[in-house]
Amino acid sequence: MKSSSVTAREKGTDLLKVRDLHVEGFSDERWHPIVRGVDLSLKRGEVLGLIGESGAGKSTIGLAAMGYAKPGCRITQGSVLFDGVDLLSMSEARRRRLRGSRIAYVAQSAAAWFNPAHRLLDQTVETAVAHGIASRDKANRDAIDLYRRLQLPEPETIGFRYPHQVSGGQLQRAMTAMAMACRPDLIVFDEPTTALDVTTQVEVLASIRRIVEDFNTAAIYVTHDLAVVAQMADRIMVLRHGQTVEEADTRQMLTTPTQEYTRTLWAVRKLAKPEIRTQDHLLAIDNVTAAYAGRVKVLVDVSIKVPRGRTVAVVGESGSGKSTLARVVTGLLPAMSGSMSFDGKPLTLSLKGRSKDLLRRIQMVYQSPDSALNPRQTVEEIISRPLEFYLGLKGQQRDERVGELMHMIEMDESFLDRLPGELSGGQKQRICIARALAANPELIICDEVTSALDQIVQEEILKLLMRLQHELGISYIFITHDIATVRAIADEVVVMHKGQVVEQGLKTEILAPPHAAYTELLLSSVPQMDPDWLTGLLARRNPIFK
Known part of the structure; x- marks a missing residue:
């Protein structure tokens, strides 16, 4: 040829x-x-x-x-x-x-x-x-x-x-x-x-x-x-x-x-967080159904509870509805039916019906910091914005809080005058976390926040998030397709497939056999540090590879 x-x-x-x-x-x-x-x-x-x-x-x-x-x-x-x-x-x-x-x-x-x-x-x-x-x-x-x-x-x-x-x-x-x-x-x-x-x-x-x-x-x-x-x-x-x-x-x-x-x-990535069962739920999602432009339903009768001060990992393959769930919780995509409550009070399905204080209490950290950060704003400007918008902080009070937030994410104040393009991937994701923290939220939705990072930096970010949760009592919805991340950070696990919840429960219960058929498929697809793993998996799933 x-x-x-x-x-x-x-x-x-x-x-x-x-x-x-x-x-x-x-x-x-x-x-x-x-x-x-x-x-x-x-x-x-x-x-x-x-x-x-x-x-x-x-x-x-x-x-x-x-x-x-x-x-x-x-x-x-x-x-x-x-x-x-x-x-x-x-x-x-x-x-x-x-x-x-x-x-x-x-x-x-x-x-x-x-x-x-x-x-x-x-x-x-x-x-x-x-x-x-x-x-x-x-x-x-x-x-x-x-x-x-x-x-x-x-x-x-x-x-x-x-x-x-x-x-x-x-x-x-x-x-x-x-x-x-x-x-x-x-x-x-x-x-x-x-x-x-x-x-x-x-x-x-x-x-x-x-x-x-x-x-x-x-x-x-x-x-x-x-x-x-x-x-x-x-x-x-x-x-x-x-x-x-x-x-x-x-x-x-x-x-x-x-x-x-x-x-x-x-x-690296041998973190393991012991989960704790609690009935004190910050967020409750009940029988929520959602669709884009009124077409095919992306979420179907989804019910999930997020305990206060704990982490719920939402796992599933592409198209399972994980990120759509995040958009529904934040109000960016109003649900067609169902209900949600936050801190024991009804949570309006549409973003437009939520008060500024309610918007402050639910924040989101996105997968790609490159698209989430304004490339023309300095680190200081990025972190200052929510302090001014949500909390009304100005002048010295604002500057002192910016310094505290930088300390929280383990970065010094010499980074404040830098643009996002002058930071590494891990540093940019830390800035996104600091921006979310600036609003003093009670719930942070993390949407694949470590997927584009190398494993050493992933471990650093996960340790940071767990430390912040311990110190501040924040709840996390952690959307991921990485089972190693689930083992590291989750208290509870929700498995989604084609817009529905397949199973949910404590991490030890969901990750221990026997599994639901789809959960077994997910877990068996996690690559192992064995050069023969892929060959063996393909042979078991499809005789053509034998």
């Missing part, structure tokens, strides 16, 4: 060889090192996993392997040999011809990379046709074959849908099909399953692994999820502060890491 040198196809030879890679980024009016002298090699058909906490340089290295640096970054030293030719020394025009045809990229958020105005099939075949690799008819047939290999529903017709007409998991697989359309020698996967629920993640991981094996494609798999990289990678490279900590075969790395930092990564 495409020409490729014999050298790249010879067994045992390196398709990609990166040596002494240095990358810098520009901020605070100067250049800062991001990647410091990294070496890596990759053979055809091999998958290299890059892991490490935020700021380790994982994505930067993945992009540099394509001869690319993001705006505001520059490659200052080293070589990137792809099939024996240095990508960094060739012309930009030649690099562009390679990208998409022989080198491809799959991003974390497929929704951000698809053009909403064009059908999936048109976007899948565009590169193959533009590079002259295939005619439009052949490219269409190849795309349908890829859709089938990637286990997409109705492969013959799904390509005629627009991006918004498919689920997140389906769109992620469609992006993988788009990357594979030219049968590239190398694919860079940059956190492709981070935002997916566990059941969808299993499907996408299986699809990616099958397509890489079928076409003997080399891949770099960037992730912060250790259990995921255990399923996907032949070798793992651990990174920190832009440098290689250690590198080894996956099984060896999982069982006998040599460096203390790696052992620390392996040990």
